Amino acid sequence: MLTVRDLRVSYGMSEVIHGISLDVGENETVAIMGRNGMGKTTLFKSLIGMHPSSSGEITFNGKELSKAQSYQRVASGIAYVPQGRMVFPTLTVEENIMAGLEASGRKKVPDDIYELFPVLLEMRHRKAGNLSGGQQQQLAIGRALAADPKILLLDEPTEGIQPSIIKQLATTLNEIKQLRKISIVVSEQVLSFALAVSDRMLVIDKGHIVHEASGDQIDRAHISRYLSV
Numbered sequence: 001m002l003t004v005r006d007l008r009v010s011y012g013m014s015e016v017i018h019g020i021s022l023d024v025g026e027n028e029t030v031a032i033m034g035r036n037g038m039g040k041t042t043l044f045k046s047l048i049g050m051h052p053s054s055s056g057e058i059t060f061n062g063k064e065l066s067k068a069q070s071y072q073r074v075a076s077g078i079a080y081v082p083q084g085r086m087v088f089p090t091l092t093v094e095e096n097i098m099a100g101l102e103a104s105g106r107k108k109v110p111d112d113i114y115e116l117f118p119v120l121l122e123m124r125h126r127k128a129g130n131l132s133g134g135q136q137q138q139l140a141i142g143r144a145l146a147a148d149p150k151i152l153l154l155d156e157p158t159e160g161i162q163p164s165i166i167k168q169l170a171t172t173l174n175e176i177k178q179l180r181k182i183s184i185v186v187s188e189q190v191l192s193f194a195l196a197v198s199d200r201m202l203v204i205d206k207g208h209i210v211h212e213a214s215g216d217q218i219d220r221a222h223i224s225r226y227l228s229v
């Protein structure tokens with residue numbers, strides 16, 4: 001469904017993604033594990049078109065998107081939940097979700113969003129800036145789902161979120177996968193969370209994919225070594 005080939009991304013003269021290739025299948029969840037500064041956010045920004053790639057191919061559902069604008073990538077079914085969530089703090093919860101509807105052409109918030117995140121229904125008239133970190137993360141995911149994506153890119157969703165909410169978030173991501181049959185790419189440093197949600201794990205280290213494993217082949221100790229400083 002998503003195919004990335006030999007992707008290179010730079011800031012000025014400094015290349016930080018050095019020829020990454022990856023594939024994400026239909027209804028598959030892939031976790032990209034890596035420490036701070038290894039290139040997870042840069043990879044996502046280049047997949048969604050917020051930062052240009054210098055070379056390589058990004059193909060989604062058979063369409064070559066590496067030169068497409070962000071809005072075209074969203075229209076083709078890619079949704080992005082940035083690190084730090086980036087909800088609109090002065091808009092209400094409902095208005096934030098409505099902002100995500102635009103790409104889908106729908107006028108009404110799909111019922112399953114409030115079913116997946118009952119707290120958003122309860123708080124739909126509150127300003128998003130007054131929500132806790134965990135609630136804002138749920139809102140950011142809900143807003144992304146309003147666009148009816150085929151693939152969800154989640155950049156470090158557990159960052160700054162308390163452990164009990166992290167567990168709940170893992171359950172919800174698995175529900176989303178079941179319910180919507182979408183693919184998910186999630187970048188993470190929390191191994192237990194990634195194990196709970198992913199079918200396959202990739203490790204990114206200094207802009208290279210250095211390890212890949214799925215199912216029984218996942219070696220926690222090996223992956224942990226890339227995550228600890």
Ligand SMILES: Nc1ncnc2c1ncn2[C@@H]1O[C@H](COP(=O)(O)OP(=O)(O)OP(=O)(O)O)[C@@H](O)[C@H]1O
Pocket residue numbers: 011016034035036037038039040041042043083156
């Ligand atoms: N706007 C920028 N200009 C220059 N260099 C940048 C910029 N943003 C990130 N970098 C550098 O690119 C490299 C990869 O950063 P990136 O944010 O993609 O990593 P990350 O794995 O997402 O880590 P984090 O969780 O800290 O965001 C780092 O060396 C970082 O310093």
